[in-house]
Amino acid sequence: MRLFFVTITLGALLVWVAGCSEPTIDEGVLPFIVPTSTDADGGSWKTVVLKAATEISVPQPLATTSAAYQQELSDVKNGVLAATPEQNTAVNYWAYGAVLRWNQIARQLVAKYNVAPGYDYATGQTTPAESANPYAGAPYAARVYALLSVAQYDALVVAWRAKFQYNRPSLEQQGVISRAPVLDVPSYPSEDAAVAEVSCQVLAYLFPNEVAFLKAKATEHKQSRIWAGASVPSDVKAGEALAATLAAKVIDRAKVDRFGAANDPSNTWQTALAKATYDQKWTSLELPARAPILPLAGKVKTWYDSTSIAKLVPATPPATTSADFQKALSEVHDIAASRTRDQSRIASYWDNGPNTYSLSGLWNLLTEEFIRENGQNELRSARTYALLNRAMHDATTTSWRTQYTYFVPRPSQIDPTIKTATVIPNTPSYVSDRAAVSSTAATLLSYLFPSDATKLAAQATEASVSGLYAGIHYRFDTDEGTKLGTSIGQLAVAAAKADGAK
Amino acid sequence: MRFLPLALFTLTTLFVTHQARAQWMIGGFMQGHRKASLAIIGSQESYSTYFINKNETQNPNLGTVTTQALTAVGTYGLGYDLDLIVAAPYIRTEASAGYFPKQEGFQDASATLRWEAYDYKLGKKLRLSWLFAVGYSMPIQNYVNDAMVAIGRGSKNWDGRTMLHLKGKSFFITGQYGYIRRGQVILDHVVNYYDPSQLNPNSGSKVNVPDVTEIIVRGGYVNTWLNLDVWGQQQTPYTKGTDIGPGIPFPTNAVGFTRLGATAYLRLAKQFGLTAGYNTIIDGRNVGKSSQINGGIVIGHWTANN
Incomplete structure (x- = not known):
């Protein structure tokens, strides 16, 4: 009896021991945040690289009564209902926060490229740093975050100004039940698309080896807001366009900030x-x-x-x-x-x-x-x-x-x-x-x-x-x-x- | 002679400390009902070459790393077929070059139950037994676990193993297979090395220490006053792990090694004996290519071949 019992116990232990999968890093799953304010005056906030939000003009959107807009809207409604599990994963990932996610991605890339040149003990030679990234160290990292955050901020000030200028109502107000919490601000232009595009372009300038990775992330990000029922494609397009104009200006500043010779x-x-x-x-x-x-x-x-x-x-x-x-x-x-x-x-x-x-x-x-x-x-x-x-x-x-x-x-x-x-x-x-x-x-x-x-x-x-x-x-x-x-x-x-x- | 190999096993490999945590082997000899023993072993181990993944390397900012340990191992026969083995090491480790600080302290205490499930007589002189063992180990104190020079990796571990043990009048051979499940450890800092497979890789301090499997084969000569044996041990990472590198936490490294050793025991009195051993790592992964000598005393009830 005892033998039987112990054998069972040991067997169970071995199964338990071998069966569990263990992630290398343990990370929790955090709930979404619900923003407490819409900051309707955000379009007048002082920008950093731009002189003011007015420096980039966002074209007037089509009226919500237009047939083209109504078609977009019904496509989004149907899309929300037909969302696939993969789409839902993307929706939940990006709903955590556009700015927060791109900040995380930037941190990830800094950690990957923040590498000092190595020393090869076999040959006695210092191995060169990657040609795409000769600058490792704290100033390199701090500059990446500064350029990214400034670009995101200026892009959002421009987006906010256009939102409250044109006042295209949020999709929620038009009966779309979104798959993630959406801030109740006018939907045009999409703030997520602006952040995705500007972050992607600025980071691609800073990490030329990662262009494919960044583009894939940005595409998924923009799409996720349509899948979520937060934006229609024309909202996304306008966000993308203003971000592209801004990204060029931020990169121009980066080119002359003397870091190249650091x-x-x-x-x-x-x-x-x-x-x-x-x-x-x-x-x-x-x-x-x-x-x-x-x-x-x-x-x-x-x-x-x-x-x-x-x-x-x-x-x-x-x-x-x-x-x-x-x-x-x-x-x-x-x-x-x-x-x-x-x-x-x-x-x-x-x-x-x-x-x-x-x-x-x-x-x-x-x-x-x-x-x-x-x-x-x-x-x-x-x-x-x-x-x-x-x-x-x-x-x-x-x-x-x-x-x-x-x-x-x-x-x-x-x-x-x-x-x-x-x-x-x-x-x-x-x-x-x-x-x-x-x-x-x-x-x-x-x-x-x-x-x-x-x-x-x-x-x-x-x-x-x-x-x-x-x-x-x-x-x-x-x-x-x-x-x-x-x-x-x-x-x-x-x-x-x-x-x-x- | 049931006590010795056990004690010796325990002693010899208690001290794989720099990358692996203190490993100790369980042997195939049972202690005997209500019989107890205590071994106190000192060891010294050093390496100047180590493996990054499987590539040998040296580091002028590290020099030679020397680890000394003093370990107490107690064994008690709870029944004729059930033993309890406890061990606790005190360790000091130091690098000869560079600026890594010396680390010193109690490492991981362990307790193991060993059960002789089956015992067959093969002819007149041979016996074959089949054993199982379950062990648990955990840090005695919160030592530094994420450093090149550290006394251990800080995880709490479960250890399950099974053994086949064949003994004759003056020889034995034991083969065993074990699985060591290593728990998670909390680092002193947030982990943020680049790993695209992680959704959000820069937010946590809790990391997993890879599990390992282990095969040990050991055989030797035994008589009333003298034991001599040789052994080979191979540990292989079972779960996914990292390789030594800047920004990579040491505890998540996949650690494995192949180690060869020899042990001698000399009984000086009925309840007293001396032991000495040598072992060396011939191949490894994310571990120091170290060699170790050790020696100690064994006090207690050591009845030979009963």
């Missing part, structure tokens, strides 16, 4: 290193030593006022011979020698090094939560991201400018016994870009989401000190980074106050 092909950073006045000079701690990450990314054109930002570059840090520096160094040493588990966790959480979506990507992920909690519509989500990503890009640029002005060595260069919880970034130490970016993000987001201000302040503090816990930054890197970031965050808050959105 990887410093002629190695001018070595001259800057020789001229730097700090008493000990940074060297790469990698074996073999490598050129630093994007040495000229500090010269990239800023989004907010460049004169104000230039004044924010911090002063020279204490010289290595000073008592202040020795105190800062021994603090790093002591933390590294007795790092707690929680300090390791914090260091790892905020690290976001190579092959990740970078720290600015993490802040985009965290912001997704706030956008959802607050039920922001597409336009407002895009505004949040456009304000945030411009500010984080400027904070990254200014951090880079500071790092490649002073060339302050990493703690482990001065004291090789300092072991680090995360890989040492191949950039100078001062200032801490993670402190700058996180303080910028928290300052702006606290303004946009005041009820989360306490949580955000705690996150920014933790992010800033994480470099010290990791053993890759001094306390003064963190403090000055926080100061710098807070100031840039305040510039973004000022812009948010003045852009016309309430």
Whole structure:
């Protein structure tokens, strides 16, 4: 009897053990958000790349009484009833949020291409980065998010203006029962089509290897809104057209923002290193030593006022011979020698090094939560991201400018016994870009989401000190980074106050 | 001599730590009703070459990784055909170059029930037994699990295996097949490496540790005072896993290896013996190409061949 029982138990266990499928990453399924406001005045909000929404005109739509429109409408109605399971999957995927989904796609692509050139130990050669992507690092990632968010925001302001100018009623008001929640704003032009097209084109410019992937996504996105019963084809077409015009303007700005030279092909950073006045000079701690990450990314054109930002570059840090520096160094040493588990966790959480979506990507992920909690519509989500990503890009640029002005060595260069919880970034130490970016993000987001201000302040503090816990930054890197970031965050808050959105 | 191989098995491979978690083998010899033993084993293992997927590589920013472990293994016969085996290792691991910090701490505690389901006499001198074992292991403390230099991977695991064990007067041979189901682990950070098969790949910290299957063949000489045996072990990833790379969490890597080893046991007194062993990885996947030496004491009730 006992034998029988045990055999059955073991058999059952083996079946259970072998039978379950396990995803590599566990992700939850989140409910849709229902936007809390339509922002009917959105068409008058201040745009970023465009001078105003009026710069792109959207043609007048056909009247809803026209035969052509009525045909479109009945096709959509019938389509909704006949939707296939595949179509429903697409509908549900994109109904999560156009801006949010394209932001996720951008993060995915940054993680894929945020690759430093490799070193082949067999041949002793550094392997080149992919020709389509020679620029890896935090400035590269921050710029991708900034360009994408600005393009989405401007496209939606233009779309919103046309929506309330022409007032073509939403399909819901015409008796279509949609398959996903749809914001009750005029349907022409489709905000989803505008976001899909502009995101696809801007990302295709930034990731030329991914054109096929992006086009497939954009096509599915646009179609999904027709399948969902949110738009008729002429709504989609108009959204697409305005986005294409805008995308060209955003790409024009990207071409002249000086990022193309940021990887410093002629190695001018070595001259800057020789001229730097700090008493000990940074060297790469990698074996073999490598050129630093994007040495000229500090010269990239800023989004907010460049004169104000230039004044924010911090002063020279204490010289290595000073008592202040020795105190800062021994603090790093002591933390590294007795790092707690929680300090390791914090260091790892905020690290976001190579092959990740970078720290600015993490802040985009965290912001997704706030956008959802607050039920922001597409336009407002895009505004949040456009304000945030411009500010984080400027904070990254200014951090880079500071790092490649002073060339302050990493703690482990001065004291090789300092072991680090995360890989040492191949950039100078001062200032801490993670402190700058996180303080910028928290300052702006606290303004946009005041009820989360306490949580955000705690996150920014933790992010800033994480470099010290990791053993890759001094306390003064963190403090000055926080100061710098807070100031840039305040510039973004000022812009948010003045852009016309309430 | 039922105790020894068990103890020795347990000891020898308790310490595959850098990529795999502490593996330990269960042998085919039963402990005996109400008989107990305790083994304390020290080991040292090192590698300077490791496998990225199946390709050998070295890393000047890592140098040689050396892992030392001290492991306690207790075995108790709950019945003539049912044993309980518990083990707990303390591990320290360190790289000779670069800036990876040393990691140190208790790794995974494990408990295993082994059941001798059938026992056949083959002629006068041979016995063939068929055994089953079920084990569970979990981290004793929340150690760092996602680092090149780490003491373990942090998952909670179920282990099911079956064994055929043939013993003669002075030799034995055991073949076993096992399946180790490794649970999910929560990383310190959000995972965001690129994987198009995931709908939304950059939102979670919980990742799966790939399951593995395992085949072990072991055989050797036994008498009242001396045991000598050799063994081969092959672990193969069963579920989908990743390969070592920047941005890729270490726990999701598909880890496998082929390992050869030898173990000796010398009994010095009725309740006391010494053990020593050597083993080396000859082939692997996302694992250090390591070699290990170990030695320890075995205290307890060791009646030979009863």
